[in-house]
Amino acid sequence: MRISTKLGLGLALTSAVILGSHGYRQLQREEADLRGASEHESRLLGVALQVAVENALRDGQSADVREMLESLELRDPSVDVLVFDARGGLKVHSWGGTQARLLVESDIHEVMASSRVVSRFEGPEGLSHLSVVLPLRGDDGAPLGALAVVKPLDGLRQDLQATRLSALLSVLMLIAGISLVGWLLVLLYIQRPLARVAGAMRTVRGGDFSATVQPYQRDEVGELTQAFNAMMKELAEARGRLDAEVETRIALETGLRRVDKLATLGQLSAGLAHEIGSPLLILGGRAQALAARTELPEDVRRNAGILVEQSERITRTVRQLLELTRRRPTRMETLDVLVPVRAVVELLELDARKRGVRLALDSEASLPAVLADADGVQQVALNLLTNALRATPRGGTVRVSLARGAFRLAPALREREGVRLVVVDTGVGIDADCQSRIFEPFFSTWPEQGGTGLGLAVVKAIVAEHGGAVSVASRVGAGSEFTVHLPVADDDSRGEVAA
Incomplete structure (x- = not known):
């Protein structure tokens, strides 16, 4: 039962008791007053008749008494009116007096x-x-008798x-x-403000700590509302600090894992570049020289061309490894x-036309x-476009x-504002197993076409x-969609790393 109903019933019951008691006493007084007035009027009439009847009886004028009645x-x-001897x-009575005699007979004597x-x-x-x-x-x-009125x-x-x-209707x-x-x-003043506070509490229970209640009153309920808003402000600040600590910890742990991986990969890449670089340069040069000699047999020149192509591929792989592990300071x-995305699209338009692929760019204003x-x-x-x-x-x-888009670095972290870069193709697609490893170094979905996986x-x-954050959504035979989120410039959580 709602508090308004309870208080309404309480007021009704209390009012009924108080007003009912007061009304009952008023009715008792009113009845007493009416009885007193009626009795007083009857006594006055009786006294007047008493004097007249006594005078007539003393004079032996009974006919006057009858005439008076x-x-x-x-x-x-x-x-x-009844007169008794x-x-x-x-002795004498008015019309209908014989019926009234029964009411006064016991009082005559x-x-x-x-x-x-x-x-x-x-x-x-009565x-x-x-x-x-x-x-x-x-x-x-x-005694001459008695007079009854x-x-x-x-x-x-x-x-x-x-x-x-x-009185009943008034009560x-x-x-x-x-x-x-x-x-x-x-x-x-009570139920609706409390309902607003309860609604804000349900919002908080849903995870939104920005809920507040507008204080419309300057009373105890208003003080309760202000105390609730102050509590929510403190909870929101505490939640913000906790989220920041969690994000910092996740970023630190992820960064440490990434640094460890890159350090290992860097050592490997440096060793490969040192051990392979010089021999590969000599091998590539000799192969180019052989391929350029027209007097050699065709099969020798063809094999020399293959050596040149594979040498260049190995060189690109080593260079990508070095770029991955020893990137220049950003x-x-x-x-x-x-601006930079449009420059890349314009750069690749010629390659797209050669491949017979339509390349389109859309951007929000x-x-x-x-x-x-x-x-x-x-x-x-x-x-991504390559x-x-x-x-x-x-x-x-x-x-x-390109469009506005909110994102989270992890499901438990707060949502951040950013710019969303989406690249969608109508290609062959990627199966679920490959999607889980698509961002791993050296993992490629087309190694036979020369993919390095970097x-x-x-x-x-x-x-x-x-x-920021990057993700992929794909289905075999239906194409792929790569989404990149970059935080806006005024974001206050710079430096975090996506897990």
């Missing part, structure tokens, strides 16, 4: 004996008739019923009004990533600037697109140096 009957037929016998006035309310709840019995005395004080209380009963109904309206106002106040600058090395971005675009053109058959399409490793190394 008939006159009263004409003026107020509802009032019955000293023995208690009914008491009144004549005690000489005091007796008033009595008769019927259910609201049927009011009887007033007065003694009749002679000049010497001897009987008045019906229909008007009093109707007045009391109307008063009770009015019910007050209870309803107080309950409604209390319910609305609780709804506006020169970070704020740049529009579209007003891309945010990135802090990057222009040569490194060009190298990334060149390696691989895409090589994998796409004649008649296919390679599409390059191009994508270089891409990942450059992107990692920029604090």
